[in-house]
Amino acid sequence: YAGRLIEVVGLKEKRLGDMAFSDKHANFLVNFADGSYRDAVTLIEEAERLVFKEFNIKLEREIIVLNNNNYKIN
Numbered sequence: 001y002a003g004r005l006i007e008v009v010g011l012k013e014k015r016l017g018d019m020a021f022s023d024k025h026a027n028f029l030v031n032f033a034d035g036s037y038r039d040a041v042t043l044i045e046e047a048e049r050l051v052f053k054e055f056n057i058k059l060e061r062e063i064i065v066l067n068n069n070n071y072k073i074n
Contacts, residue, residue, distance in 0.1 A: 002027045002051075002059055003025050003026040003027030003028075004026070005051045005054075005055060005057065005059070006021060006026040006027055006047045006051065007026040008054070009047070009050040009051055009054050010050075011026060011043070011046065011047050011050065012026040013026075014043065014046075015032075016039040016042055016043055017034070017035060017036055017039040018031060018032040018033050018034040018035040018036070018039070019031055019032070019035030019036065019039035019040050019043060020032065020035075020043075021043060021047070029043060029044075044061065047059065
């Protein structure tokens with residue numbers, strides 16, 4: 001469901017640097033070699049913002065990034 005929302009707001013295959021939303025499943029990010037942490041977070045934040053703006057639905061992250069060295073899995 002989240003992937004479909006991300007696709008509808010136009011982010012499927014959206015690329016930033018070497019990081020992009022997958023062309024198969026829009027709720028996955030793909031690192032094309034040198035994708036950065038910052039690029040990944042920027043794409044995630046853009047998806048959250050656009051989905052909320054379009055559908056008034058708040059996406060919840062399955063992985064919560066604490067900083068570039070640590071993560072927490074819900």
